[in-house]
Amino acid sequence: MNQIKVFSPATVSNVACGFDVLGFPIDSIGDEMIVRKTKKKSLVISNVTGYSVPLDIDKNVSTIAAKKMIEQLKPDCGFDFNIKKNIIPGSGIGSSGSSASASVYAINKLLGSPLSEIEMVSYAMKGEVASSITEHADNVAPALMGGLVMVKSISPLEILKLPTPKDLYCFVINPKIEVKTSYSREILPKEVKLKSATKQVSTFGSFVHSLHTEDYELLGRSLNDYLIEKHRKKLIPLFDEIKGIALNNGALGCSISGSGPSVFALTKGIEKANEINLLVSDLYKTSGYDFSTYVSKISENGVRTLSI
Amino acid sequence: MNQIKVFSPATVSNVACGFDVLGFPIDSIGDEMIVRKTKKKSLVISNVTGYSVPLDIDKNVSTIAAKKMIEQLKPDCGFDFNIKKNIIPGSGIGSSGSSASASVYAINKLLGSPLSEIEMVSYAMKGEVASSITEHADNVAPALMGGLVMVKSISPLEILKLPTPKDLYCFVINPKIEVKTSYSREILPKEVKLKSATKQVSTFGSFVHSLHTEDYELLGRSLNDYLIEKHRKKLIPLFDEIKGIALNNGALGCSISGSGPSVFALTKGIEKANEINLLVSDLYKTSGYDFSTYVSKISENGVRTLSI
Numbered sequence: 001m002n003q004i005k006v007f008s009p010a011t012v013s014n015v016a017c018g019f020d021v022l023g024f025p026i027d028s029i030g031d032e033m034i035v036r037k038t039k040k041k042s043l044v045i046s047n048v049t050g051y052s053v054p055l056d057i058d059k060n061v062s063t064i065a066a067k068k069m070i071e072q073l074k075p076d077c078g079f080d081f082n083i084k085k086n087i088i089p090g091s092g093i094g095s096s097g098s099s100a101s102a103s104v105y106a107i108n109k110l111l112g113s114p115l116s117e118i119e120m121v122s123y124a125m126k127g128e129v130a131s132s133i134t135e136h137a138d139n140v141a142p143a144l145m146g147g148l149v150m151v152k153s154i155s156p157l158e159i160l161k162l163p164t165p166k167d168l169y170c171f172v173i174n175p176k177i178e179v180k181t182s183y184s185r186e187i188l189p190k191e192v193k194l195k196s197a198t199k200q201v202s203t204f205g206s207f208v209h210s211l212h213t214e215d216y217e218l219l220g221r222s223l224n225d226y227l228i229e230k231h232r233k234k235l236i237p238l239f240d241e242i243k244g245i246a247l248n249n250g251a252l253g254c255s256i257s258g259s260g261p262s263v264f265a266l267t268k269g270i271e272k273a274n275e276i277n278l279l280v281s282d283l284y285k286t287s288g289y290d291f292s293t294y295v296s297k298i299s300e301n302g303v304r305t306l307s308i
Numbered sequence: 309m310n311q312i313k314v315f316s317p318a319t320v321s322n323v324a325c326g327f328d329v330l331g332f333p334i335d336s337i338g339d340e341m342i343v344r345k346t347k348k349k350s351l352v353i354s355n356v357t358g359y360s361v362p363l364d365i366d367k368n369v370s371t372i373a374a375k376k377m378i379e380q381l382k383p384d385c386g387f388d389f390n391i392k393k394n395i396i397p398g399s400g401i402g403s404s405g406s407s408a409s410a411s412v413y414a415i416n417k418l419l420g421s422p423l424s425e426i427e428m429v430s431y432a433m434k435g436e437v438a439s440s441i442t443e444h445a446d447n448v449a450p451a452l453m454g455g456l457v458m459v460k461s462i463s464p465l466e467i468l469k470l471p472t473p474k475d476l477y478c479f480v481i482n483p484k485i486e487v488k489t490s491y492s493r494e495i496l497p498k499e500v501k502l503k504s505a506t507k508q509v510s511t512f513g514s515f516v517h518s519l520h521t522e523d524y525e526l527l528g529r530s531l532n533d534y535l536i537e538k539h540r541k542k543l544i545p546l547f548d549e550i551k552g553i554a555l556n557n558g559a560l561g562c563s564i565s566g567s568g569p570s571v572f573a574l575t576k577g578i579e580k581a582n583e584i585n586l587l588v589s590d591l592y593k594t595s596g597y598d599f600s601t602y603v604s605k606i607s608e609n610g611v612r613t614l615s616i
Contacts, residue, residue, distance in 0.1 A: 194535065197500050201509050
């Protein structure tokens with residue numbers, strides 16, 4: 001195998017109760033990447049289409065992650081990257097995580113799959129650091145593993161795959177304004193009330209319990225955030241209005257995706273997600289902001305091979 | 309039925325990762341109580357044996373909880389309480405929670421069980437407030453319901469019963485010094501680092517996941533606390549030594565029970581709990597402190613009727 005074309009999904013992370021801990025892939029949008037072995041032992045980004053990202057291999061998250069991999073794996077070849085960047089950077093749906101996961105997955109396949117899933121996650125994280133300063137895995141882990149994924153710890157890296165209720169669907173609106181992950185992190189307080197921390201702990205615990213018991217109502221009552229949303233929602237146009245529409249139309253919960261500005265809602269069944277999509281799109285059409293929306297199952301599929 | 313004798317177990321709460329959220333009953337120690345209907349519509353504590361607790365019905369947690377119940381239920385009788393107080397107050401193993409749960413359970417039975425489990429918990433909590441100032445349910449909920457119990461929220465009161473792995477055993481040492489719950493709460497910081505809060509969230513999430521998957525190793529890796537232990541352990545003689553012995557002898561985890569000074573360790577199987585019991589008891593025998601220890605299954609049984 002000398003060439004591979006892969007699709008790497010966008011991801012919703014944090015998911016209300018799981019700041020820095022939880023994420024899942026969206027099925028309907030992701031970056032595509034063709035990675036080709038080259039004789040010359042170097043990395044080259046030969047082409048980028050779609051949204052603009054750096055061609056410099058030391059600035060592009062795909063190649064930053066790839067560089068760490070080849071430093072370790074020392075393959076007898078180099079790699080050429082042709083990137084179709086479908087996810088707008090700084091959108092809050094794991095744009096850099098998608099690209100980093102794509103390149104790690106592709107190179108691993110091209111080298112005969114020497115890495116385990118967890119090793120792939122650890123390399124993809126190296127790309128993430130470049131865009132968000134802090135090391136985190138709540139985008140790359142679900143992008144690589146699929147399904148609802150929990151980051152138990154970063155050091156040592158430990159990832160848990162949680163059960164995904166079958167009828168769980170997701171609506172996402174991506175307002176086309178850029179919010180830098182690093183800035184969105186800066187506006188967070190360094191300290192939080194012990195009481196709020198305790199609420200977040202119990203809420204996340206009941207969320208995990210609801211997944212195992214497939215209790216959609218409990219899941220809905222667990223999609224709350226007591227730490228982050230109030231700070232970050234200020235960066236998002238019409239956040240309260242979107243959330244109001246979602247909750248008034250049967251969403252199990254609604255909060256910020258990643259570090260924003262994207263907003264997601266979870267629903268039981270696709271119909272409610274579609275309905276919320278129509279209503280929120282109507283609201284946004286009159287707002288003057290450009291935007292995209294997505295409706296997706298909480299997919300069990302992470303990065304995948306499109307063709308060899 | 310005019311009289312009932314009940315046993316109400318001691319409880320371990322917080323359980324490392326679940327500050328103010330998690331608890332379970334210990335099978336081998338608890339308060340006993342004989343409650344008798346009286347013609348006169350009043351509450352009387354006619355007798356207390358064992359550890360000393362107030363006879364004044366407005367100061368004893370059993371009758372404080374009972375008073376709230378009868379204000380609401382308006383029964384055509386009063387109640388006489390004969391309390392065998394086996395759990396030392398201020399021990400950190402739910403002494404007041406045990407008594408409050410016993411009286412609520414007994415009165416409910418004597419009145420033909422008008423209350424649901426969750427209603428019983430809410431009345432028993434009223435007794436708890438008297439001893440700890442803050443309203444909390446992580447002792448009374450497991451005392452009344454049995455098993456590993458999670459307090460999802462206090463207002464509205466929502467309690468989840470978590471699955472209890474079959475081989476889960478508990479060792480508890482109760483150093484016989486009193487630590488007032490209210491003081492033990494005072495020494496906690498009002499604010500915690502966002503990073504620590506996030507760690508606690510993921511750790512509790514993985515704990516809940518480990519219960520559902522009956523993964524003892526993961527359970528062990530989830531019995532950590534990032535918020536409370538470091539502050540409260542200062543009140544507990546030889547805490548670090550106890551924890552060292554427990555972890556070096558196969559405990560899944562070891563932390564403070566409730567607000568201390570009791571310390572618990574969880575093990576897979578009773579043998580390790582017994583071994584830790586021997587070693588920690590040896591350590592304490594040479595320390596000069598009086599103490600008791602208990603080894604118990606994580607029991608599915610809460611308060612129960614001993615005789616009618």
